[in-house]
Amino acid sequence: MQSNAILRELPPGELEILATHLKPVALAIHYIFSEPGQEIRYCYFITSGMTSTVAVMQDGSSAEIGVIGSEGLVGFTAMLGVSISQNLTIMQVSGDGYRLEAEKLRSLAEELPHLRRAIDRFIWSSLGFYAQCAACNRFHTLEERLSRWLLTVRDRIQANGLPLTHEFLGQMLGAHRSTVTLALGVLESNGVIQNSRGKIELIDLARLEKTSCECLQSIRKLPGFPAAAHNGHLSA
Numbered sequence: 001m002q003s004n005a006i007l008r009e010l011p012p013g014e015l016e017i018l019a020t021h022l023k024p025v026a027l028a029i030h031y032i033f034s035e036p037g038q039e040i041r042y043c044y045f046i047t048s049g050m051t052s053t054v055a056v057m058q059d060g061s062s063a064e065i066g067v068i069g070s071e072g073l074v075g076f077t078a079m080l081g082v083s084i085s086q087n088l089t090i091m092q093v094s095g096d097g098y099r100l101e102a103e104k105l106r107s108l109a110e111e112l113p114h115l116r117r118a119i120d121r122f123i124w125s126s127l128g129f130y131a132q133c134a135a136c137n138r139f140h141t142l143e144e145r146l147s148r149w150l151l152t153v154r155d156r157i158q159a160n161g162l163p164l165t166h167e168f169l170g171q172m173l174g175a176h177r178s179t180v181t182l183a184l185g186v187l188e189s190n191g192v193i194q195n196s197r198g199k200i201e202l203i204d205l206a207r208l209e210k211t212s213c214e215c216l217q218s219i220r221k222l223p224g225f226p227a228a229a230h231n232g233h234l235s236a
Contacts, residue, residue, distance in 0.1 A: 001098065003047035005071040005224050009118040018108060018115060022098040029094040029163075033074050034085035043075035043105045049095015050156045052172060054088045062088070063137070063174035064149075066130050069156030070095075071224050072122045078102035079109060079119055092168070093157050125222040136215040142175055146183050147212035149173060150193070150202060152219065155226035160202040187211070 001007045001022075007015060027049055034040055036056060051074055053066040065087065068074055074089060074097075083102070109116040136145055149172065153162050166184065170177040184200070187193045192208050194201040202208060209216065219225060 001045075001047070003070050004045045004098070006073055006115075006118045006122055007045055007098075010112075010114050014112045014114050017112065021100045021104055021108065023100065025097055025099045027091045027095050027097055029091055031091040031094075033089040033091070035088050036086060038085050040075045040078045040083055040085050040102050042099050043073055043078060043102050044097045044099050045073055046070050046095065046097045048097075048157070049091060050093040050153060051089055052092040054090070054171070056088050061174070062171050064172035065133060066126065067092075067152060067156060068126075069226060071156070071226055072126065073119060075102055076119065076123050076126065079106060079123065093153070093163060095157075121223055125224050128222050129219055129225070132215050132218050136213060137174065140213040140215065142173065142179060143183050143186065143211065144213035145173055146180065147187070147208050148216045148219075150200065151205070151208060151212060151216055154202055154205075155220070158226075160205075162200045162202065163198060164200050165198055 001015065001019065007018075010018065022045070025044070027044075027046075033042075033044065033051065046068055047070055049069070051068045052064050053068070054062045055065050056062045073079075077085070079102075109119060136148065140148075146169070149169070150162065150164075153164070154160060166177050166181050169175075169184075170180045173180060184193065184195050187208070188195045190207070192202075192204050192211065194203055
């Protein structure tokens with residue numbers, strides 16, 4: 001349980017109470033947590049892997065608006081009294097976590113003050129993440145956003161080998177697959193990444209950080225988010 005940042009903040013007494021309601025779950029890639037218009041029945045404390053929250057348009061096009069790794073809680077809007085999902089949330093990098101009913105978590109949060117504060121802090125940081133991504137999509141180039149996104153994934157799974165396809169990257173960045181392929185080609189020719197079928201290996205993190213936009217450091221400085229304690233610099 002110490003792998004999840006929210007659970008790690010809890011004093012032993014509160015964690016012991018919460019643990020009796022948690023069910024360990026293996027989360028396979030493309031596992032669907034919720035879809036637009038669907039009731040949020042469960043919340044998940046992620047301990048490894050990464051989820052993506054995706055806005056889906058009527059014509060089927062999509063763009064990522066947020067990610068959650070071991071720093072957080074999937075289904076956190078239920079803690080705000082919102083029981084219906086607005087977006088699609090899926091597992092993009094397989095991992096593990098703990099599940100419990102959303103209603104039970106709301107009840108426990110009223111009884112356990114440290115749990116309430118830890119969840120509230122994560123929600124605040126998530127709103128900051130969404131706002132920063134919105135500004136990033138408006139003002140920065142695809143190359144900058146791609147670099148930022150690759151490092152965002154790296155921060156969450158703590159590995160330099162990212163199991164990502166060009167099609168998936170296009171969906172997440174709201175760009176055509178061919179455009180993403182060209183941008184990845186530039187990074188690869190510069191020796192920053194190594195690109196293979198279904199996997200992208202990050203070779204030079206320092207140069208990738210320089211290629212990224214300012215949003216990377218802003219996101220890393222959010223309370224409780226990965227790399228915040230490293231001042232935005234991770235070793236390879």
